[in-house]
Amino acid sequence: MSVTNYFLPQSLDEALRLVSEHEDALLVMGGGTVTMPLINEGISAPEQVLGLRRAGLDYIRQEGGGLVLGATTTLSQILDEAPIPMLREAARNTAAWAVRNMGTVGGNFFVPPPAGDLATALLALDAELKLVSRDGDHRVPVSRFYTGFMTNVLEDDELLAEIWVPMPEGQTAFIKYGRKEANTPAVVTVATHIVNQNGQVTKARLALNAVGPHPFRARKAEAVLEGSALGADTIEAAAKAAAEECQPSTDAIASEWYRRKMVKVFVGRALNQLAGEEG
Numbered sequence: 482m483s484v485t486n487y488f489l490p491q492s493l494d495e496a497l498r499l500v501s502e503h504e505d506a507l508l509v510m511g512g513g514t515v516t517m518p519l520i521n522e523g524i525s526a527p528e529q530v531l532g533l534r535r536a537g538l539d540y541i542r543q544e545g546g547g548l549v550l551g552a553t554t555t556l557s558q559i560l561d562e563a564p565i566p567m568l569r570e571a572a573r574n575t576a577a578w579a580v581r582n583m584g585t586v587g588g589n590f591f592v593p594p595p596a597g598d599l600a601t602a603l604l605a606l607d608a609e610l611k612l613v614s615r616d617g618d619h620r621v622p623v624s625r626f627y628t629g630f631m632t633n634v635l636e637d638d639e640l641l642a643e644i645w646v647p648m649p650e651g652q653t654a655f656i657k658y659g660r661k662e663a664n665t666p667a668v669v670t671v672a673t674h675i676v677n678q679n680g681q682v683t684k685a686r687l688a689l690n691a692v693g694p695h696p697f698r699a700r701k702a703e704a705v706l707e708g709s710a711l712g713a714d715t716i717e718a719a720a721k722a723a724a725e726e727c728q729p730s731t732d733a734i735a736s737e738w739y740r741r742k743m744v745k746v747f748v749g750r751a752l753n754q755l756a757g758e759e760g
Contacts (some may be wrong), residue, residue, distance in 0.1 A: 489535055571657075593631055685707045
């Protein structure tokens, strides 16, 4: 079975009308960097496809003390224009130029791990997603968006339209570890956001990817960090907690055992990087 209808709406309103009419019978895509290879190889066979490329959602602007990213903003735009260093670092570590020129911020939330590096950074930054339907819109924190492997809270008649990112205070670090230096799937991705006051961590966000069913916050590790000084003992304890609470699986890239071991190593490295900057 091949695609019989390809819709290319010229506005968000037109896209929402089509989604409302077709709902789960319609495959929605942003840049198509994941979807199109599956269609071309016959792995996925949707009859109807909706592309959001011309729906007017490719923008970056500062607003309300934060950054607003349209859902079809490309990773190359993030790399060139985003004023938040961790977002640029996450985009730089995602695939190669050809993919970054097509892949979108919104699409990054719908890819299977170990992909989704930008979504991991946005999770650590307490970003919120604007979900829109013809009945209205609402915001959902990234931390509440995922419900399981390739499942989320998005309803059949909704689209992800925008991502709002508060401008971060404190320090951030992003590390992606793969088998190669560049253009490589992750063994583990670590995104951290720490706020220090008077020698103590008052806010800690530690997001991981490639070691669970989706990007997630290592909350036990965050609890270890908050209220403590960012010293060697605290870093060791937080890295150990992160390794214990992750849920890695074995695949062609790495074994479950190796991924868990690397969580401890690279969480430690990210936190030591921040401790060095603080010192």
